[in-house]
Amino acid sequence: MPAFEMRKIVKRFPGVVANRDVDLTIEAGAIHALLGENGAGKSTLMQILYGFHSMDSGSILIDGKPVEIASPKDAIALGIGMVHQEFMLVRRFSVVENTVLGLKGKLDLRQASRRLRALSEQHHLAIDPAALVQHLPIGVQQRVEILKLLYRDARLLILDEPTAVLTTHEKDQLFTVLRGLRDQGRSIVIVTHKLQEILDVADRVTVMRDGKVVGAVSTQQTTEQELARLMVGRDVNLRAVKVPVERGAAVLRIAGLHVRDEAGQEKVRGVTLDVHAGEIVGIAGVDGNGQSQLAEAIMRLRPADKGSIFLRDHEVTRLTVAQHRALGLSYVPADRRHVGAVTEMSIADNAILGSQRKHTKGPFLDTRKIREHAEKLIARFGVRATSIATKAGKLSGGNLQKLILGREILEDAAAMVVEQPTRGLDVGAIESVWAELLGQRERGKAILLISAELEELMNLADRIAVMFEGRIVGILNAANITAEKLGLMISGLSEES
Amino acid sequence: MKLIERRVSPADSPLAITTAMVVAALAAMLITSLLFTLYQANPLQAYFALFHEPFASWRGFGYTLVRTAPLTLIALGTIVSWRSGFGYLGFEGCFVIGAAATSWLALSTTFSFWTFLPLALLLSFAAGAAWAGVVALIRARFGGNEVLISLMMNYVAILIVQYLVSGPMRAPGGVPETALLPRATWLPFILPGTRAHAGILLALCAALLVWVLLRKTRIGYELIVSGLSPLAARFGGINVGAQLVFAAFCAGGLGAWAGTVEVLGEQHRLMDGISGGVGFTGIIVALLARLNPLAVIPAAVLYGGMTVGANAMQRRAGIPSSITFILQSLIVLMVLASDIFRRYRVKLT
Numbered sequence: 001m002p003a004f005e006m007r008k009i010v011k012r013f014p015g016v017v018a019n020r021d022v023d024l025t026i027e028a029g030a031i032h033a034l035l036g037e038n039g040a041g042k043s044t045l046m047q048i049l050y051g052f053h054s055m056d057s058g059s060i061l062i063d064g065k066p067v068e069i070a071s072p073k074d075a076i077a078l079g080i081g082m083v084h085q086e087f088m089l090v091r092r093f094s095v096v097e098n099t100v101l102g103l104k105g106k107l108d109l110r111q112a113s114r115r116l117r118a119l120s121e122q123h124h125l126a127i128d129p130a131a132l133v134q135h136l137p138i139g140v141q142q143r144v145e146i147l148k149l150l151y152r153d154a155r156l157l158i159l160d161e162p163t164a165v166l167t168t169h170e171k172d173q174l175f176t177v178l179r180g181l182r183d184q185g186r187s188i189v190i191v192t193h194k195l196q197e198i199l200d201v202a203d204r205v206t207v208m209r210d211g212k213v214v215g216a217v218s219t220q221q222t223t224e225q226e227l228a229r230l231m232v233g234r235d236v237n238l239r240a241v242k243v244p245v246e247r248g249a250a251v252l253r254i255a256g257l258h259v260r261d262e263a264g265q266e267k268v269r270g271v272t273l274d275v276h277a278g279e280i281v282g283i284a285g286v287d288g289n290g291q292s293q294l295a296e297a298i299m300r301l302r303p304a305d306k307g308s309i310f311l312r313d314h315e316v317t318r319l320t321v322a323q324h325r326a327l328g329l330s331y332v333p334a335d336r337r338h339v340g341a342v343t344e345m346s347i348a349d350n351a352i353l354g355s356q357r358k359h360t361k362g363p364f365l366d367t368r369k370i371r372e373h374a375e376k377l378i379a380r381f382g383v384r385a386t387s388i389a390t391k392a393g394k395l396s397g398g399n400l401q402k403l404i405l406g407r408e409i410l411e412d413a414a415a416m417v418v419e420q421p422t423r424g425l426d427v428g429a430i431e432s433v434w435a436e437l438l439g440q441r442e443r444g445k446a447i448l449l450i451s452a453e454l455e456e457l458m459n460l461a462d463r464i465a466v467m468f469e470g471r472i473v474g475i476l477n478a479a480n481i482t483a484e485k486l487g488l489m490i491s492g493l494s495e496e497s
Numbered sequence: 498m499k500l501i502e503r504r505v506s507p508a509d510s511p512l513a514i515t516t517a518m519v520v521a522a523l524a525a526m527l528i529t530s531l532l533f534t535l536y537q538a539n540p541l542q543a544y545f546a547l548f549h550e551p552f553a554s555w556r557g558f559g560y561t562l563v564r565t566a567p568l569t570l571i572a573l574g575t576i577v578s579w580r581s582g583f584g585y586l587g588f589e590g591c592f593v594i595g596a597a598a599t600s601w602l603a604l605s606t607t608f609s610f611w612t613f614l615p616l617a618l619l620l621s622f623a624a625g626a627a628w629a630g631v632v633a634l635i636r637a638r639f640g641g642n643e644v645l646i647s648l649m650m651n652y653v654a655i656l657i658v659q660y661l662v663s664g665p666m667r668a669p670g671g672v673p674e675t676a677l678l679p680r681a682t683w684l685p686f687i688l689p690g691t692r693a694h695a696g697i698l699l700a701l702c703a704a705l706l707v708w709v710l711l712r713k714t715r716i717g718y719e720l721i722v723s724g725l726s727p728l729a730a731r732f733g734g735i736n737v738g739a740q741l742v743f744a745a746f747c748a749g750g751l752g753a754w755a756g757t758v759e760v761l762g763e764q765h766r767l768m769d770g771i772s773g774g775v776g777f778t779g780i781i782v783a784l785l786a787r788l789n790p791l792a793v794i795p796a797a798v799l800y801g802g803m804t805v806g807a808n809a810m811q812r813r814a815g816i817p818s819s820i821t822f823i824l825q826s827l828i829v830l831m832v833l834a835s836d837i838f839r840r841y842r843v844k845l846t
Contacts, residue, residue: 014504014842301731322734331732339728345721353722353733360715 001064003028003187004049004080004156009058011044018044019055020211026156029185031178033192033202033219035231037426038397041211042191046158050082051075081154083145085161091134095127099148112151119150123180139170146177156187163197164424167286168454168487175201193231193426195224196455207231232428240434240459243442247462248277251446252298252329252415257307259290259297267293269470270307275415275446280437282461282478283450285490290470291450292334295419298448299331300324311415325354330408334420334450336397340404343393347385348374350392351407373410381406382432398429405436415446422456434460454486468492500843507839517839521831529824536816543814547821550809551802557809559691563763564801565794566696567592567755571779572786572793573700573707574751580711580788581744582724583633587647588752589776590654591625595753596760597658598624600675600767601666603682603760610681617682617757618699625753626746628654633745637738651776659769666767674768684762696758701794703751708790710747720744752776778804781829800825 004026011019018041026032036042047053051069059066069075089098096113116129125143149157163171178188198205199219207215207230215230229235252275259268267290275281285291296302300321308317311327333339341350351374352359359370374388381402422430451457457464465475466489530540550557571588578585598621635641668676684694711717723730723740730737782800786792807821
């Protein structure tokens with residue numbers, strides 16, 4: 001008898017069916033992966049299980065008995081716990097304070113601490129219950145969330161995109177913890193769209209597409225290719241084909257760059273790097289090691305403290321953003337909805353952001369030219385939208401990214417800085433973003449690609465610079481590099497000698 | 498099945514928006530009717546009095562236009578500044594500064610009307626632009642809070658004018674006010690038999706100009722991007738600080754023109770308390786028009802008319818004219834709140 005079972009779940013939102021007749025069976029002592037593209041309905045399904053949403057029809061059974069889950073409180077009482085993508089921790093509270101938060105009964109922090117310490121040892125979580133959450137690295141915060149669930153004695157742990165923010169090393173640690181929990185007979189669901197991780201850690205996988213279950217298989221009887229095909233509904237090319245391109249002259253040159261963040265902390269500490277025409281230089285690193293500040297400083301969205309930046313023959317270190325753009329630099333920022341686009345404006349208005357000066361007749365905007373530009377953009381880059389008057393905020397993440405990337409590509413700049421171009425995108429969109437970037441490389445553009453996804457860097461980049469704590473700790477030729485070595489380097493555990 | 502269900506995205510067709518606004522205005526009037534009954538007045542008669550005079554009598558309509566002109570200009574100033582993300586509230590100040598600058602020019606020179614008017618508009622605009630520009634500079638350069646600073650500067654401006662009319666610019670006599678401005682500086686009256694003056698034409702031109710600026714020009718595009726998302730604006734190579742200062746200049750200038758129009762068209766002299774709160778009512782008009790420069794005109798006519806009708810209502814139905822202000826505020830509250838209804842649909846099946 002399965003420990004947890006969802007039968008014929010139907011959930012409609014106005015205008016969409018998020019789940020149609022979804023069946024999900026989770027065994028005790030198993031890690032179950034729920035795979036699907038964004039919008040496939042996997043989050044909705046888990047939110048129904050956790051009591052966030054009510055279902056329109058269907059039933060949930062625990063140990064074969066039907067149960068009612070009307071709220072997260074019911075779910076917790078039934079032994080179901082969830083770790084959200086954004087952690088629900090009070091940063092200024094200690095681990096033990098965070099754990100007892102919301103629990104009823106007598107408040108005895110000392111006793112709670114003792115229990116937490118015991119649980120932490122038992123599951124090899126290495127957490128000090130007295131530590132303040134704000135001092136803990138992301139990976140440890142995630143383990144605190146898991147510890148919270150164990151304290152409540154959850155039998156089923158749901159983890160939503162658990163590896164999105166982790167280093168390779170932290171990911172391995174997480175998987176070890178999850179395997180330990182499984183061996184004790186607990187059930188675990190990980191919601192993800194990363195195929196390799198599923199094959200690494202999960203026992204079974206349920207694939208969803210358009211609100212329906214399109215496959216439920218054992219991980220031992222499947223491959224990455226087959227999962228991708230199930231998820232997207234067609235064959236997907238997960239390996240980018242990189243044709244040899246002759247490397248040209250250095251287009252973007254960075255020398256001894258130092259940059260501070262808003263808090264005045266030095267985040268970039270002496271970066272020197274060249275990007276040549278017809279080359280993609282990748283910057284690998286865990287988020288927060290100075291990559292964002294580096295990208296912003298190159299575009300002059302953030303002032304540099306020391307050092308210089310050259311674009312072809314011009315020193316651009318202290319020029320304005322508009323001058324950077326005019327000299328041939330374009331930028332695809334990591335934050336698509338707040339920096340790369342104005343979500344309240346139309347696709348047409350967003351299509352000229354950064355090139356608004358080129359779309360004018362005297363002081364007036366050239367409406368016809370703008371319309372043609374926007375229509376060309378959505379046709380050429382396959383942005384799925386009803387019209388160019390649609391607000392950009394209504395686009396899905398993948399379509400918005402295609403709009404931004406396409407806009408920056410149409411600028412035809414000699415150099416491009418691209419930051420986390422496929423974060424949160426599904427496989428189909430990733431495939432097309434990759435193809436566009438490689439196309440730009442073939443056209444002789446110089447591309448600086450900042451990404452936390454090692455697979456992306458290994459597929460696209462010619463050279464990979466590893467950034468750790470504001471420094472470049474090694475520049476490797478992408479042809480002879482392994483994921484393991486790269487993983488160690490971005491965690492600061494190994495340097496290229 | 499639920500009777501009312503939430504829409505995925507709010508209904509945003511013009512019909513839905515207009516319906517929601519009209520229903521909201523009617524709801525506000527319904528609530529105000531309850532206040533009327535406190536005075537044993539028949540709400541229908543009261544509303545007749547409120548709307549008959551300003552919209553159905555020739556003389557009253559003239560007054561309506563007199564009130565509409567400054568309201569429109571201030572609402573336009575609000576739109577330019579708020580659209581750029583500059584939450585300026587200092588229009589009372591701009592109004593009196595503009596009125597003072599205009600009065601000074603009118604009293605100290607003897608130009609013919611067609612020489613005087615452009616000069617007065619220029620001087621007044623510059624004075625208002627400087628007044629609001631200071632706040633924008635503080636915000637752009639040092640990150641000061643423009644809402645607080647601009648509100649406080651209203652009092653500074655009002656006190657400066659108080660000083661001027663009781664000191665340097667005071668005319669002989671018992672009341673702190675300037676002498677009557679020379680007739681040659683007065684704005685021409687445009688409707689025979691009424692006090693309606695050419696200020697309304699200036700307001701209409703300004704509305705058209707602001708509409709063109711925001712909708713059709715590159716500067717307007719950059720200004721709106723700056724307001725919606727400063728980060729995206731900087732990413733697009735827009736100098737957000739400069740946009741802010743530019744918007745503040747326009748806002749201050751438009752606010753000062755409201756003062757100019759009031760002095761040259763209606764009061765014909767500078768006195769203490771000349772603004773009568775129009776610097777705030779204008780902001781309300783802008784909100785009612787949802788920051789759309791063309792929608793400002795009907796909104797300002799409605800509000801200007803209600804101000805005129807309030808006195809008639811007091812005379813005829815014995816209802817305190819201040820209830821009109823309650824009604825005006827309720828309409829804005831209801832219209833802003835009506836957005837929530839566009840997020841739901843009623844299912845009758």
